[in-house]
Amino acid sequence: MATTERLAKWVAETQFPEIPEAAVKEVKKSILDGIGTSLESTIRPIGRIIAEFTEEVGGTPTSRLIGSGLKTSAPNAAFANGILTHGADYDDSGFGFGHTACVLMPTVMALGEQHHLSGRQVLEGFIVGFEAGSKIGQNIGADHYARGWHSTATNGAMGAAAAASRLLGLDVDQTRSALGLATSSASGVRANFGFMGKPYHPGNSARAGIVSAMLAQKGFTGNPEAIEDRFGYFAVFGDEQANLEGVTRNLGNPLAITGGIRIKPWPCCAGTHAALTALEELKAEHTSLNAEDIAWVDVAISQEPLNIAPCIWDPQNGLNGKFSLWYVIAAYLMDGEINLNTFTDRRVARSKAQDLMKRINIVQHNDFKAKPARATEAARFNEFTLRMKDGTVLTHRVEAGRTLEGEDMLNKFRDNARLAGFGKAQIERMIQQVNNLENLEDVTTVMDAAVATVPAATD
Secondary structure, eight states, X not given: OOHHHHHHHHHHHOOOSSOOHHHHHHHHHHHHHHHHHHHHHTTSHHXXXXXXXXXXXXXXXOEEOTBTOOEEOHHHHHHHHHHHHTTTSOSOEETTTBSOHHHHHHHHHHHHHHHTOOHHHXXXXXXXXXXXXXHHHHHSOTHHHHTTBOHHHHHXXXXXXXXXXXXXXXXHHHHHHHXXXXXXXXXXXXXXXXXXXXXXXXXXXXXXXXXXXXXXHTTOOOOTTTTTSTTSHHHHHOOTTOOGGGGSTTTTTTOXXXXXXXXXXXXXXXXXXXXXXXXXXXHHHOTTOOGGGEEEEEEEESSOGGGSTTXXXXXXXXXXXXXXXXXXXXXHHHHSOOOGGGGSHHHHHOHHHHHHHTTEEEEEOGGGTTOOHHHHSSOOOEEEEEEETTSOEEEEEESSOOOBOHHHHHHHHHHHHHHTTBOHHHHXXXXXXXXXXXXXXXXXXXXXXXXXXXXXXXX
């Protein structure tokens, strides 16, 4: 049995007598955080554009946009909500998958609302979608990303197709076709980082996953061996280190999503979060640290600086700034924090920020020079040396960026929903609905809560 067939068989036939609580917890984290970041995007230009576009293209009104409640078809709703979720680059990430909520949450919620599926069914769809996308992502090889592919988009399209196939009840052969069709929709290049083109990627992947499954359900065929074919997914997207057999080895044992979701504390590229964690810890140790006193900043990382995700060294606007390690470091040193207001065009253009960026030297650590991407990608440390004007030298190193859990994660959601005009009662209702997901008879109630129908002033 070849890879595509094994994967399709697991997606279509695996039973979950009991879904592990650890996996349920991760799905809920991802969905709630994703709804929150979607709501925040609705007040931005990207939200206005997507709402206008959705109204123009229309579609059978079966599924809604988060926030506005605009009704459209399931594929169009998944497209729009995927873009909204990733609009500020504030959404979560998952081990091996890339950004998770922006692909899988729009997929399962659009189909869940269209077909009035239960929370249990949506959980299963999310889990199998994550398993497929994560296992492909873990085994495609690190050079996939280094060559310029956006893995959230490419591997996400496969995960979305798996999730949609499960929710639509496709059999093994239909699921193989859906996965085959998804290989021809997988796309997204890193050149669009720092532009609205980046959130376009997961929206496109979520839509592609649903379309692939809907077509396969009607008998539309794709290559049933499209993942392993000599001109297939791994041949095109993989590298010399790709491990095709690894995709279906130990599927679901354990589930890849268990402990795999990381919730962002800051609304910028995750590639900047180790640096921000280091600066937080430095500032905690040296409370009088002032950007005006800094002569030079040296930062050593594992990767070649212009190959990292936040590689824009001369950001010109707010979206650019989210993908500039130089700007993020400068902004934190100047302001003592990073938040949504950090990434306005005006804040990025500040003359003091532009000047400080010129004094930030980011280099590849000597131990990692000349190593291939597969060796440098896994190491996410940041090693700081701050040289002060009075001759003092401050050093600090962290191995990875921090993430949010528990009440901190909930407060992030509350803040995002509040910015979108939601009142306290409706915010808590959204949290309650997602926390009770496995017991919901119809996930439409989650979308009911995520539509702005209750003005904040009434609470």
